[in-house]
Each structure stands twice: as C-alpha cells, then as structure tokens.
Amino acid sequence: MAGPSDTQTRRMRGFERTASLLSTRIRKVGEKRGFAVARVLTHWTEIVGEDIARICRPVDVKYGREGFGATLTVLTSGANAPLLEMQKETIRAKVNACYGYSAIARIRLTQTAPTGFAEGQAEFAPAPKAAPRAPEPAVLDRASELSGEVQDTGLRAALEALGRNVLSRPKP
Structure with missing residues (x-):
C-alpha cells in the first residue's frame, strides 16, 4: 500500500x-x-x-x-x-x-569604524560627479541663433539651453 x-x-x-x-x-x-x-x-x-x-x-x-x-x-x-x-x-x-x-x-x-581596516571598505561617500564641459563658442552661437525668434524670454532661454545640450552632445 x-x-x-x-x-x-x-x-x-x-x-x-x-x-x-x-x-x-x-x-x-x-x-x-x-x-x-x-x-x-x-x-x-x-x-x-x-x-x-x-x-x-x-x-x-x-x-x-x-x-x-x-x-x-x-x-x-x-x-x-x-x-x-x-x-x-x-x-x-x-x-x-x-x-x-x-x-x-x-x-x-x-x-x-570608518577607517582602519585592511580592506578599507567603510568609505561611504559616493564618487564626485564630473564637472560639465563648457560648450564651444560655435555651439553657443548656433543655439542662440535657433531660438532667437521666440518672443517669450523664459521659453527662449529654455530652448537655448536645450539647443546647447543637443548640439554639444558627442556625435556617434
């Protein structure tokens, strides 16, 4: 059974x-x-x-x-x-x-303890962020030129910042 x-x-x-x-x-x-x-x-x-x-x-x-x-x-x-x-x-x-x-x-x-161990693994501070590179003058001029016709100053500044970021991105 x-x-x-x-x-x-x-x-x-x-x-x-x-x-x-x-x-x-x-x-x-x-x-x-x-x-x-x-x-x-x-x-x-x-x-x-x-x-x-x-x-x-x-x-x-x-x-x-x-x-x-x-x-x-x-x-x-x-x-x-x-x-x-x-x-x-x-x-x-x-x-x-x-x-x-x-x-x-x-x-x-x-x-x-934060220090004093052989492996030194107790450091908790994250790595510092890399500072952004300044865009080239040609990129600044092109971004300003593309957003120049916009009447609203806040929108123009935002579009200019977007243009700087897009134009200064490394090309694949």
Missing part, C-alpha cells in the same frame, strides 16, 4: 500559514530571476537617496528559513547606526519600491 501523498500529509498537519507554504517556492523563483541583488548594489544611491547612501551601503541579501521575504544587511559606521535605525522602515520601503513587491522583509544593520 502506498503512503499518503504530500497534500494528504499537509492536510493532516492542520492549518498552515500561506507564507510558510510558499516561502521556499518564492525564494527559488527569486533566485532564478536573479532577485536583482546587483541592482541594489549598483543603484544604491538612486534607490535610497544621496543622504542615506553617504552614510551606509548594502552588503548582503539573505533569505531566512522561516517567514516571507529577505533580510538586507546594511553596513554603516557606529556613529550613524542610530540614525539609520530610525530610518530602517523608510529604506525598506524604498528598496521594495525598486523591486515592485515586498522583496525585503527586514533590514539588519552592521557597524564598523
């Missing part, structure tokens, strides 16, 4: 939470689709904003054995940990908005 099937065994155990039944399947699907952990690492500043990105960075995303969703580990210095502790829910909401669903259930903070 064959043993009870998986669904019969499940029914014998009584009522179970949906999250516990689906957590393994959802984790496998998330892993197959890449769960975009790289997206959190590479677009951290755009996801959480420059103020938060300046004082912390994501380290790891782990799936727990129980529960629904993953745990995002964030590295920060000891002085900034209390500030981030108050903003954990905001950070979680921003990361989940990036994914479009509640991918992150918890955020765990880990602290370290």
Whole structure:
C-alpha cells in the first residue's frame, strides 16, 4: 500500500500559514530571476537617496528559513547606526519600491569604524560627479541663433539651453 501523498500529509498537519507554504517556492523563483541583488548594489544611491547612501551601503541579501521575504544587511559606521535605525522602515520601503513587491522583509544593520581596516571598505561617500564641459563658442552661437525668434524670454532661454545640450552632445 502506498503512503499518503504530500497534500494528504499537509492536510493532516492542520492549518498552515500561506507564507510558510510558499516561502521556499518564492525564494527559488527569486533566485532564478536573479532577485536583482546587483541592482541594489549598483543603484544604491538612486534607490535610497544621496543622504542615506553617504552614510551606509548594502552588503548582503539573505533569505531566512522561516517567514516571507529577505533580510538586507546594511553596513554603516557606529556613529550613524542610530540614525539609520530610525530610518530602517523608510529604506525598506524604498528598496521594495525598486523591486515592485515586498522583496525585503527586514533590514539588519552592521557597524564598523570608518577607517582602519585592511580592506578599507567603510568609505561611504559616493564618487564626485564630473564637472560639465563648457560648450564651444560655435555651439553657443548656433543655439542662440535657433531660438532667437521666440518672443517669450523664459521659453527662449529654455530652448537655448536645450539647443546647447543637443548640439554639444558627442556625435556617434
């Protein structure tokens, strides 16, 4: 005689939470689709904003054995940990908005000193943005010439700025 099937065994155990039944399947699907952990690492500043990105960075995303969703580990210095502790829910909401669903259930903070480690990974300041190059005088003249007939001064200035940006773009 064959043993009870998986669904019969499940029914014998009584009522179970949906999250516990689906957590393994959802984790496998998330892993197959890449769960975009790289997206959190590479677009951290755009996801959480420059103020938060300046004082912390994501380290790891782990799936727990129980529960629904993953745990995002964030590295920060000891002085900034209390500030981030108050903003954990905001950070979680921003990361989940990036994914479009509640991918992150918890955020765990880990602290370290800002300097003094061999790998030197505790520097959180983003790289400075490159200064824009000044357009050539010929580009300025051409943009001014193209928008010269517009009567409204605000619209003319906006069109001239647009013309400068388009004309100074490198040609492919």
